[in-house]
Amino acid sequence: MTSTKGKRRGTAIHGFRETEKSRWSEASRAILQRVQAAAFGPGQTLLSSVHVLDLEPRGYIKPHVDSVKFCGTTIAGLSLLSPSVMRLVHTQEPGEWLELLLEPCSLYILRDSARYDFSHEILRDEESFFGKLRVPRGRRISVICRSLPEGVGPEEPGQPPPAC
């Protein structure tokens, strides 16, 4: 896998590699279609390639809001391999937060307020608790589909997609 986003995104993600993938096997395409049908409306255009993020067991993602320049109202992520905990914290009201237990093969959808008004993060192993439940972290792979910002047309085929 290549790692270009890490540089562009600074230090939000630690212990990872990633790629942007636009060619998938037929079986994978069928799964991605289910993800897209669940998460996106018919009027939404998606980034032409899917983001695949491979976090090592000690890897984690610091709180951030995906850039509005490159990513529209919806982020949908399929979690594979290790379970993990995603925490959402309101950017204006830090006392308003919630945590999601991301089981392997689960899908989360961050849309509208969850996507714009809350930061999201993946907890590091030492902090990986869902309530009182310890959620030990192993290697985690996520497959993330994003909508394009409104007013941005579909990308040119062959162009590298922008990072979120």
Ligand SMILES: O=C(O)CCC(=O)C(=O)O
């Ligand atoms: O791994 C995930 O599910 C989220 C990744 C993420 O927040 C990002 O790439 O901006």
Ligand SMILES: [Fe+2]
């Ligand atoms: Fe993100």
